[in-house]
Amino acid sequence: MENGLGAPSKLATQAAEVCLCFHARKASRAITQVFDRILAPTGLKATQLSLLMVVSAREPMRIGDLADALVSDSTTVSRTIKPLIRAGLIQGSIDSEDRRVKIINLSHSGHATLERALPLWQEAQSHIAKRLGGTIVQHLLPALESAAKLGSTDERKQ
Amino acid sequence: MENGLGAPSKLATQAAEVCLCFHARKASRAITQVFDRILAPTGLKATQLSLLMVVSAREPMRIGDLADALVSDSTTVSRTIKPLIRAGLIQGSIDSEDRRVKIINLSHSGHATLERALPLWQEAQSHIAKRLGGTIVQHLLPALESAAKLGSTDERKQ
């Protein structure tokens, strides 16, 4: 009653249909694919452009600040900035006040690359907004923002 | 006017605030973190449970079917099932009709593990639904479903 023949678990089937994690990840993959395709001429991936945008808005930042802003682990940020540092778009320097801290800034080149990428970002954003329709987008953005807060409000460490 | 001193690009700052890709990925990370934490006792990650749920609902499947269902690349699926095959939860066999095709099924153990994980899945799902509130969830799920369709409807191959 399990393999090939029997009916699939009804609960499992329903779970797949409403799972918030599954749907969030699927949607996130689809949206990222569109952004990556449109951003390809810039040499940036969608994830990297997001990083540049956040740093640009809030520099100077620490690794930990960035991790909080991205709802990501600081070990992840420590690595995801590496390709951008290697590419000369981001520079990291040790804080002279507290030498544990690495201070993150955009370089000249980083600012320039960001500005050059923004028109294509706008194109991707509009492309998706048009396909989804204004109503869905207006519901989606605030809902995503609420969901992103789950990490911080949640009893993460307990 | 760019580094450390000057004001950040206003457009870049606004872009970060409304970027659908950034917010989708951030929300997806936050939700995945909650699921992963609650699912930890099962030994499954949220991504892996999703995979089991989809296969359970639609087995037997091909790699390509799975990729379509997940809005993922087939090369990605080809790899993401490997830990599950190694763990004995999924089995893949070559289709005798068309030997290019690999047929994916859940094993006994895969079905059992899935059933054992569903209560914790339910707990994670309810946990998040409660925190978000019914209104947001009711808007979020259909919006995510629309967004997931971007990949397929889009002029992906153009």
Added chain:
DNA sequence: ATAATATATGTGCATATACATAAGGTATGG
């Protein structure tokens, strides 16, 4: 029947993600 073409999956490479843990630096109590 054989060559050209199309399709399904796998590999090489690069990035993204997170947990456990280590390494280095700071702060603090004795």
Added chain:
DNA sequence: CCATACCTTATGTATATGCACATATATTAT
């Protein structure tokens, strides 16, 4: 002053993700 606890970032390991390309198989055109 030093031992210890704490904080910040990096590393080891494992999985997730996708593009370019390779491989194997099937289909189609000549």
